[in-house]
Amino acid sequence: MRPELTxxxxxxxxxxxxxxxxxxxxVRxxxxxDYEPRMLRLLAxxxxxxxxxxxxxPDRVRDAIAAYFAGDLTALDRVPVKTNGTTFQKDVWSALRSIPAGETVSYGALAARIGRPRAVRAVGLANGRNPVGVIVPCHRVIGANGTLTGYAGGVERKRALLAHEGVMV
Incomplete structure (x- = not known):
């Protein structure tokens, strides 16, 4: 049965x-x-x-997104999400939600957080397949040398999101 999605x-x-x-x-x-085709592919x-x-x-989702952009950087922490991926992907996405606004981690540090320190590339792939960007904050993952790396929404948008959260990049 197909899920009813809005x-x-x-x-x-x-x-x-x-x-x-x-x-x-x-939120699914x-x-x-400008990345709608990507979102549709991830949903499928x-x-x-x-x-x-x-x-x-729902108003609680809309209100949380508005509050986040108005400066309540923890507003998205309360938004319910429902993802469907491999156990590894779900572990990565769960770890992403534990990164507080205003902080960044490297792919290696994220891999270590899930107990798979050698799975840096796999963490990067899971990060890129995150269907719930911003709420599951994949934009908070940066390169080991502190540089911004690829972001599905574009590196400039990643820079803007991090700057909004107070991260100097």
Whole structure:
């Protein structure tokens, strides 16, 4: 049975966001409008064929996103998400949610956090397949030398998100 999913579009300071929620109000995907094909691929990869109905995300999700961009950097910590990936991917995504706003970690440090210090490349791949960007803050992962590395929403957007959180990059 296909999940019933709603697609909402929200204006943010870093571009229009696409927010996909399920009937229970959990966020299944969040991406930027200019990366909609990527979001659709990730949804299909994780959930199989899905039908997206245009509509409003629950107020608590919309309010949390607005609060985050208004300066409440912990507002997204309370947003429920529902992901579907391998156990390894879920471990990486869970570890991403434990990185506080205003902090960054390297891919190696993230791999160590999940008890797989040699799985740096696999952590990078899991990071790139994160379907719930910003809420599951893959933008907080940087290169071992402190440089910004690839980000599915674009490196400039990553820089803007980190600057919003007070990280000097």
């Amino acid at each position: 697609l909402d579009r929200l204006a943010t300071p870093v571009g229009e966001m696409l927010v996909v929620t399920d009937a229970g109000g959990a 995907a969040l991406d930027f409008a 990869r994780h959930w199989g064929p899905v039908d997206l109905t245009p509509g409003r995300a």
